[in-house]
Amino acid sequence: MIFFTSIQLFNLPFIGTKIGDGTLTPSYNIVYAMQKAYDSVKTIVLDTSIVETNIKNNKVIKKESWKEIYAGPLSYRMEGCDQILIADGTKTLNYDKKSKKGVLKWTNPLASPVLELKSQVDDIYKYGNYKLVGSENLDGIDTNVIKVETEIKKSKVKVRIKTDTYWIDKKTNFIVKHEELNGDVKRIVTYNIDFNTLVNKDDLKPNLPEDVYVYNTFDNMYIFNSIEDAKKASDFDLIIPDKLPTGLKFFNAWKYKKDPNPSNPYNHSIQLCYYNEDYTKVVYIEEFKKGDKILIKISTNFVHGELKPTIDDLKSKYRNIDITLSESSVY
Known part of the structure; x- marks a missing residue:
């Protein structure tokens, strides 16, 4: 049986009570x-x-x-x-x-x-x-x-x-x-x-009843592990942000397979996913092509305005985009 390692506990002493003299509270x-x-x-x-x-x-x-x-x-x-x-x-x-x-x-x-x-x-x-x-x-x-x-x-x-x-x-x-x-x-x-x-x-296994019906969303979408592959699969020019918060890296992108209904907005969309190294911070960027416009929906758990430089940079470079931002909306 394979066991994972557990945690290390930290008990740190109080160093000081003031900030003005350089000590810590x-x-x-x-x-x-x-x-x-x-x-x-x-x-x-x-x-x-x-x-x-x-x-x-x-x-x-x-x-x-x-x-x-x-x-x-x-x-x-x-x-x-x-x-x-x-x-x-x-x-x-x-x-x-x-x-x-x-x-x-x-x-x-x-x-x-x-x-x-x-x-x-x-x-x-x-x-x-x-x-x-x-x-x-x-x-x-x-x-x-x-x-x-x-x-x-x-x-x-x-x-x-x-x-x-x-x-x-x-x-x-x-x-x-x-x-x-x-x-x-x-x-x-x-x-x-x-x-x-x-x-x-074994603790992580599903252990579900045998007759469970499982709907596989991956049957209806493509997953891309590089921005280059996502660009090739998109039917419009993807907008890739240059100024994301420090530490974020591209994780993957996904795109729904084309629906026979031509009015389905997801026929012309793609989502880019970015995480930091320990997966505690995320930015999801969903792009939709609507006529001559690109609609960009950004979801993130950054809540202190860290995405403002990203949005300002995108708006300064592209005239045909509309951006909406949702903070703390990724859980």
Whole structure:
């Protein structure tokens, strides 16, 4: 039986309490240790519970739980009340328990709660908009509590503040609870982390009933592993961005096979996928040819305006394009 390696824990001392004299604050050390802890993850078993509530009427909007067996950004198995999701390399199987049907599609690494957490931790560390607000004992776990406030621009003049509070295990530096307040919606996520279970390849198998019907989306699309191949397959001149955020690299491109219905917009479209090295940041660029225009839809989990130079550069070079941007829309 083949077992994957697990994780390395970091316990870093507090270095200082001031910034003006060049020393580092306790909150910085907490976030730094947290980032190092998540960077060290090779395999992990994570139970996630999510409850979303409308704070105006206290009605529960969403309630779900997942168990993830994680063995890498392109290799994990998640199971919830209604679904099972298995990622194996570039393909993912989504199985619906109620209908007993599955869909085989391309892998989105950021569907993994582990990588979603790692992406959040990287943002906290990078942008520094956090502060230590105290400590708390959660079910026997001593935690540091940090608060992060992010400006969400609703328009050129209106700004909404999104508040995230994280409870971080003092011993392991992993997040055990996350509370997000975004407008009228409060989202509470709790994490139960299993460091002791060894993950092996059998744990990642689907183990589905034999009579499951699986729809293969790859039967209706082409996948390209190079920009050159994508250009050759496109029936219009692809627009390739020059100024993407640092660290992003081309992952693949996909294009739907032609539909007999000539009005189907996907007959003249292609999507380019870019990830960073550890698959925590992504930019999807979907291009549609519509008459003389190229419509470009950009989806990303960058939320601090990192795509503005990319968009400004494209607009300065091409007159026949319309660009729409969706941030935090890739999960």
